[in-house]
Amino acid sequence: MDLSAINPLILVASLMVAATPILLAAIGELVVEKAGILNLGVEGMMITGAICGFAIAVETGSPFWGFIAAAVGGALLSLVFAFLTQYLLSNQVATGLALTLFGLGLSSLLGQKYMGVKPPSTSKLDIPFLSDIPGIGRVLFQHDPMVYFSIALIAAVWLMLKYSRIGLVLRAVGENHDAAHALGYKVVRIRIGAIAFGGACAGLGGAYLSLIRVPQWTEGMTAGAGWIALAIVVFASWRPWRILMGAYLFGGVTVLQLNLQAAGLAIPVEYLSMSPYLITIIVLVIINRSTQSAPAELGQVFHASH
Amino acid sequence: MDGPLLAVNGVTKAYPGVVANDTVTFTVDPGEVHALLGENGAGKSTLVKMIYGLVRPDSGGMVWKGEAFEPATPHAARKSGVAMVFQHFSLFEALNVAENVALGMENPPPMRQLSARIRDVSEAYGLPLDPDRLVGDLSAGERQRVEIIRCLLQDPKLLIMDEPTSVLTPQEVEILFKTLRKLSAEGTAILYISHKLEEIRSLCTGATILRLGKVVGNCDPREKTARELAELMVGETLHIPSREPGTLGDTLLELTNLSVKSANPFGTSLKDVCLNIRAGEIVGIGGVAGNGQDELLAALSGESIAPAGAVKLQGQEIGMLGPNQRRALGLLAAPEERLGHSAAPDMSLTENAALTGTVREGLSKNGFLDWGKARNFAESIIQGFDVRTPGPDNAARSLSGGNLQKFVIGREVLQRPDVLVVNQPTWGVDASAAAAIRQSLLDLAAKGAAIICISQDLDELMEISDRFAALNEGRLTEPRPAKGLTVDEIGLMMGGAHDMEVSHVEA
Numbered sequence: 001m002d003l004s005a006i007n008p009l010i011l012v013a014s015l016m017v018a019a020t021p022i023l024l025a026a027i028g029e030l031v032v033e034k035a036g037i038l039n040l041g042v043e044g045m046m047i048t049g050a051i052c053g054f055a056i057a058v059e060t061g062s063p064f065w066g067f068i069a070a071a072v073g074g075a076l077l078s079l080v081f082a083f084l085t086q087y088l089l090s091n092q093v094a095t096g097l098a099l100t101l102f103g104l105g106l107s108s109l110l111g112q113k114y115m116g117v118k119p120p121s122t123s124k125l126d127i128p129f130l131s132d133i134p135g136i137g138r139v140l141f142q143h144d145p146m147v148y149f150s151i152a153l154i155a156a157v158w159l160m161l162k163y164s165r166i167g168l169v170l171r172a173v174g175e176n177h178d179a180a181h182a183l184g185y186k187v188v189r190i191r192i193g194a195i196a197f198g199g200a201c202a203g204l205g206g207a208y209l210s211l212i213r214v215p216q217w218t219e220g221m222t223a224g225a226g227w228i229a230l231a232i233v234v235f236a237s238w239r240p241w242r243i244l245m246g247a248y249l250f251g252g253v254t255v256l257q258l259n260l261q262a263a264g265l266a267i268p269v270e271y272l273s274m275s276p277y278l279i280t281i282i283v284l285v286i287i288n289r290s291t292q293s294a295p296a297e298l299g300q301v302f303h304a305s306h
Numbered sequence: 307m308d309g310p311l312l313a314v315n316g317v318t319k320a321y322p323g324v325v326a327n328d329t330v331t332f333t334v335d336p337g338e339v340h341a342l343l344g345e346n347g348a349g350k351s352t353l354v355k356m357i358y359g360l361v362r363p364d365s366g367g368m369v370w371k372g373e374a375f376e377p378a379t380p381h382a383a384r385k386s387g388v389a390m391v392f393q394h395f396s397l398f399e400a401l402n403v404a405e406n407v408a409l410g411m412e413n414p415p416p417m418r419q420l421s422a423r424i425r426d427v428s429e430a431y432g433l434p435l436d437p438d439r440l441v442g443d444l445s446a447g448e449r450q451r452v453e454i455i456r457c458l459l460q461d462p463k464l465l466i467m468d469e470p471t472s473v474l475t476p477q478e479v480e481i482l483f484k485t486l487r488k489l490s491a492e493g494t495a496i497l498y499i500s501h502k503l504e505e506i507r508s509l510c511t512g513a514t515i516l517r518l519g520k521v522v523g524n525c526d527p528r529e530k531t532a533r534e535l536a537e538l539m540v541g542e543t544l545h546i547p548s549r550e551p552g553t554l555g556d557t558l559l560e561l562t563n564l565s566v567k568s569a570n571p572f573g574t575s576l577k578d579v580c581l582n583i584r585a586g587e588i589v590g591i592g593g594v595a596g597n598g599q600d601e602l603l604a605a606l607s608g609e610s611i612a613p614a615g616a617v618k619l620q621g622q623e624i625g626m627l628g629p630n631q632r633r634a635l636g637l638l639a640a641p642e643e644r645l646g647h648s649a650a651p652d653m654s655l656t657e658n659a660a661l662t663g664t665v666r667e668g669l670s671k672n673g674f675l676d677w678g679k680a681r682n683f684a685e686s687i688i689q690g691f692d693v694r695t696p697g698p699d700n701a702a703r704s705l706s707g708g709n710l711q712k713f714v715i716g717r718e719v720l721q722r723p724d725v726l727v728v729n730q731p732t733w734g735v736d737a738s739a740a741a742a743i744r745q746s747l748l749d750l751a752a753k754g755a756a757i758i759c760i761s762q763d764l765d766e767l768m769e770i771s772d773r774f775a776a777l778n779e780g781r782l783t784e785p786r787p788a789k790g791l792t793v794d795e796i797g798l799m800m801g802g803a804h805d806m807e808v809s810h811v812e813a
Contacts, residue, residue: 172409179398296400
């Protein structure tokens with residue numbers, strides 16, 4: 001075994017890349033759940049975003065338009081969920097599961113002619129001065145723009161929920177939809193907006209996988225990332241910065257265990273493979289013990305009854 | 307300003323199968339405290355929802371300060387100067403006071419300024435509030451203050467209050483009335499909905515009485531007796547429950563230092579509850595909502611279990627037994643929430659009868675239900691308790707509140723309990739149904755059963771109970787004979803007594 005082959009700086013750089021898809025999907029789902037909606041279709045929206053982004057990036061040659069298309073694709077799929085749950089009042093759990101299965105099938109249909117194609121590469125952002133700092137400069141400040149976008153999104157969602165009027169109304173809707181309705185807020189419209197935002201974020205997360213992290217198209221390539229994003233939202237007790245922590249922890253352990261596998265650590269591969277899931281959940285459960293803060297109406301059907 | 311502030315002219319609103327408001331006409335003057343009186347289902351709530359822009363009338367119109375008034379949304383109504391305090395609080399438990407207030411305002415100032423204004427206004431009206439506290443941690447009385455402050459910050463011309471006192475102690479009611487009189491003196495009109503007649507007589511200067519959606523009378527409530535008002539509401543002579551004075555038998559149920567942790571994170575745990583109750587006796591348990599009423603019912607019914615010796619039925623330790631075992635021994639219970647706790651909303655009355663009646667009525671054999679017998683049992687409840695329904699195959703949800711309540715109380719009474727525990731037996735039930743339910747409890751006690759009646763309706767408790775005790779933060783006061791208790795004494799038992807004892811010890 002040769003642990004000296006593992007460079008901590010490269011480890012940090014690659015964990016940020018590994019964590020970004022989950023981070024994007026999870027922050028979107030956080031907004032959805034804060035509005036009182038449980039959308040279990042994250043996996044399906046992610047993989048739909050992955051193929052939409054991949055296809056458009058290949059066709060236009062521009063990763064930027066690929067990401068735009070991924071956000072639109074994820075949002076459109078989530079609007080199917082929004083229509084079923086908000087207008088036809090269907091059960092959110094069953095509809096979300098159906099959305100995942102539908103997204104997986106739809107993506108492999110759309111992606112048939114893109115197997116084995118190479119996407120246009122995304123340029124790295126080279127932040128002047130900061131990236132010249134020895135050591136951490138290359139680690140922290142020489143990534144693609146999406147890594148920074150995802151961190152900025154966390155900050156924006158945090159600010160929005162904590163300080164803005166629209167954030168307050170969103171939390172109110174998730175906390176007590178009958179009271180919000182009685183005060184004259186448009187519960188259904190606010191929720192549809194949140195669901196579409198969640199879909200767009202999941203789509204971006206999927207496209208990050210297919211355009212940057214992997215980068216190529218394979219059927220079922222999200223491989224459970226959407227479910228991890230859902231779990232991180234719950235274990236981070238619906239707080240944006242904890243989502244960042246949870247996602248980076250998960251990404252870090254994933255990268256580390258791959259390195260350990262490569263270094264030939266004398267632990268069965270199966271244990272190493274399960275370690276990211278176990279460690280992320282254990283850590284988040286421990287810091288989360290004191291506060292239980294699920295939105296009170298999470299998953300409840302709203303029907304204006306007068 | 308001349309003329310009325312608000313005139314409602316011939317407003318009609320129909321829902322499928324029921325006309326909620328039928329050509330309702332009345333006026334409210336500036337500074338007037340106007341009562342809307344009526345039983346449940348008389349159409350009071352629909353009427354105020356129209357004024358607040360939540361519901362649109364089918365026909366008829368309203369005039370506000372001489373101009374046509376058709377608020378399409380609550381936002382529009384609030385802009386005109388209408389504010390409303392809801393019967394079921396429209397508050398958000400996980401948000402703090404200032405955030406809750408901001409949600410009910412059209413153009414809230416920045417949070418820091420808003421907090422300062424909340425402090426100012428709340429102190430000016432004698433309703434102190436801390437803007438940074440979470441609403442989930444506030445008592446019912448404090449929550450209502452949040453709603454009132456939210457309205458007052460908008461400087462309303464008309465304040466609508468829907469059943470505001472049902473969750474308050476007598477002392478809190480006094481504070482509220484002082485605030486309302488002050489507002490009225492400043493020129494704010496108040497539309498006050500209640501079915502507590504004594505309150506209306508002391509507070510209101512005009513009243514409109516509704517029955518089945520129609521206006522049946524206008525009066526000055528200060529000139530009428532409570533009984534006259536009640537008869538105007540019901541439209542018939544009221545039957546007042548009566549009982550034969552009976553002798554008390556042996557002790558049936560004994561609670562000794564019963565402490566139970568609440569299953570609900572926002573609930574109140576029971577602490578060292580002690581109570582003895584004898585055959586033929588009715589003990590009334592009062593207290594402000596959320597002081598352990600649900601937990602006490604759960605601990606008695608067997609939904610939550612306690613150390614075996616803490617609950618004794620006829621000398622037998624039953625603290626560890628579950629609901630069906632307690633039923634078999636003769637301890638029955640009817641919880642507060644009709645839809646979802648006492649009865650399964652989407653199941654038929656026959657099925658609901660079988661759900662609690664199987665053990666004592668022998669409705670099952672070798673694990674199979676005897677549907678014929680269950681149906682007969684449901685029919686006997688429907689007949690014996692005058693439940694208005696087409697038949698036992700109807701879903702529980704289809705019954706009105708009063709009828710379903712008669713059904714769930716009747717279901718337990720007909721199983722001949724030795725001890726019956728009821729929580730809020732007449733909550734949201736019209737006056738005649740309430741009288742029938744109280745009479746059935748009195749009759750049951752006269753036959754030698756012991757009854758524990760948990761309720762927030764003090765008039766009800768004074769009417770039927772032999773002894774009265776109050777729950778306060780999960781502790782039960784020493785029961786005292788109900789006869790001769792004054793409102794002040796009751797108020798102290800409900801709220802102040804413990805606090806006073808504590809400060810006494812510290813001093």
